[in-house]
Amino acid sequence: MTDNTPMSGAGAMQRYGSGSGVAAGGGRPPTNLGDILERVLDKGLVIAGDIQVNLLDIELLTIKLRLVIASLDTAREVGINWWESDPWLNAEAQRRATGKRARGEVDDGDDARELDSGDGARELRDEVRRLRDRITELESGQRE
Amino acid sequence: MSEDSGVWAYAITEEGHLSGPEGPVDLSWLTGVGEAKVRTVTSGGLAALVSDVSLAEFGEAALRENLENLDWLDEVAREHHYVIDAATRLFPLLPVRLATVYTGDAAVSAALTERGGQLRDALRRVGGRVEWGVKAYAAQHEPEGPNEAEGPDEAKSADADGEPAGGSAQPRTEGGVGLAYLRRRRAQLTAARETKTAAVTGAQEVHAELTAKAADARLHPPQSPQLSGVRQPMLLNAAYLLDAAGSVAFTAAVGGQATAHPELRVELTGPWPPYSFVGGDDDGR
Numbered sequence: 001m002t003d004n005t006p007m008s009g010a011g012a013m014q015r016y017g018s019g020s021g022v023a024a025g026g027g028r029p030p031t032n033l034g035d036i037l038e039r040v041l042d043k044g045l046v047i048a049g050d051i052q053v054n055l056l057d058i059e060l061l062t063i064k065l066r067l068v069i070a071s072l073d074t075a076r077e078v079g080i081n082w083w084e085s086d087p088w089l090n091a092e093a094q095r096r097a098t099g100k101r102a103r104g105e106v107d108d109g110d111d112a113r114e115l116d117s118g119d120g121a122r123e124l125r126d127e128v129r130r131l132r133d134r135i136t137e138l139e140s141g142q143r144e
Numbered sequence: 145m146s147e148d149s150g151v152w153a154y155a156i157t158e159e160g161h162l163s164g165p166e167g168p169v170d171l172s173w174l175t176g177v178g179e180a181k182v183r184t185v186t187s188g189g190l191a192a193l194v195s196d197v198s199l200a201e202f203g204e205a206a207l208r209e210n211l212e213n214l215d216w217l218d219e220v221a222r223e224h225h226y227v228i229d230a231a232t233r234l235f236p237l238l239p240v241r242l243a244t245v246y247t248g249d250a251a252v253s254a255a256l257t258e259r260g261g262q263l264r265d266a267l268r269r270v271g272g273r274v275e276w277g278v279k280a281y282a283a284q285h286e287p288e289g290p291n292e293a294e295g296p297d298e299a300k301s302a303d304a305d306g307e308p309a310g311g312s313a314q315p316r317t318e319g320g321v322g323l324a325y326l327r328r329r330r331a332q333l334t335a336a337r338e339t340k341t342a343a344v345t346g347a348q349e350v351h352a353e354l355t356a357k358a359a360d361a362r363l364h365p366p367q368s369p370q371l372s373g374v375r376q377p378m379l380l381n382a383a384y385l386l387d388a389a390g391s392v393a394f395t396a397a398v399g400g401q402a403t404a405h406p407e408l409r410v411e412l413t414g415p416w417p418p419y420s421f422v423g424g425d426d427d428g429r
Contacts, residue, residue: 016402016410034371036221038364039419044241047255
């Protein structure tokens with residue numbers, strides 16, 4: 001596979017801080033796949049013309065979603081919302097949420113509804129949903 | 145070119161960079177996707193670094209399937225990046241997005257001609273520059289789950305093994321336990337939120353300071369813990385464009401920011417080819 005080919009020249013990584021102000025980590029771990037993918041898939045020059053393959057729309061969507069959207073909940077939770085001004089991400093986040101609801105994958109949680117509304121309840125619903133997603137993931141793994 | 149192969153593009157440069165006063169650039173050692181030899185296609189003073197790929201693996205239908213395979217994607221992404229990364233050390237270039245496959249050399253030439261003006265502008269703007277990636281996480285760990293004094297709950301969870309997640313058939317008699325759990329969790333979240341607010345503010349300050357020291361800056365979406373390999377939420381995922389000569393001062397500035405912000409864990413990667421700075425509003429997306 002690929003774990004024996006850390007051939008990226010951008011493999012140098014420096015970590016600062018571990019909560020105690022002391023450098024932790026360091027060295028040259030293989031370049032994070034996410035760092036590469038967010039650049040080669042999402043960035044990079046788009047030159048059209050007579051191309052055999054056009055991945056600019058639908059095909060890249062699933063990958064981008066898988067890589068990106070999972071992190072949006074976390075970001076929203078801590079108050080970062082810059083992507084909401086990004087029409088692409090915003091539209092896809094909404095589409096994904098809608099699609100999941102349509103497939104019945106998200107149950108907002110009866111338990112959480114018994115609590116008050118507002119930020120606390122929303123965070124709890126998110127937490128419940130994450131835990132349930134995790135359980136589903138673990139269960140499906142065991143059955144394979 | 146045969147009917148069953150396509151031309152994969154890696155990067156665009158000026159033809160002049162390949163045959164400068166120091167002599168022609170030798171790319172014969174460079175292999176790309178599928179270990180194919182990298183070659184150049186030139187047109188109108190511009191040159192594209194390309195290699196031939198089999199449409200059985202890299203044609204539209206095959207790509208649709210293969211891109212869903214993360215191991216395959218990992219390998220191809222690294223091969224694509226390797227060519228760009230190696231070449232960017234030899235001459236200024238524009239990285240091309242993954243999976244740009246042309247029907248043949250003539251199609252590459254036509255694209256170079258058609259977009260010549262924009263490509264030259266972009267080369268003037270970012271060519272020869274590098275990007276540095278800076279990520280910041282909250283330094284403190286997330287609150288642990290309510291493990292203390294939770295023996296009875298765990299036992300009940302084990303009993304419920306096999307129950308569909310979120311199953312509505314779950315007896316409501318456990319609602320009391322669930323509610324107690326959720327209340328404890330809410331208290332934890334409230335405490336954690338204050339810590340996070342300080343870290344988010346710190347990350348914004350780091351971004352502002354570093355942006356002031358760079359030629360340009362871009363924000364990437366924060367990566368999920370699965371992708372970053374770090375449990376704490378990623379609060380900043382940015383790329384900064386620097387002249388090659390500016391890298392020393394910039395990396396020192398990142399270290400300074402890390403010291404000034406103990407509430408954050410700061411990670412620096414690079415130098416990268418200027419991926420994040422070639423797709424402006426005029427990228428034809």
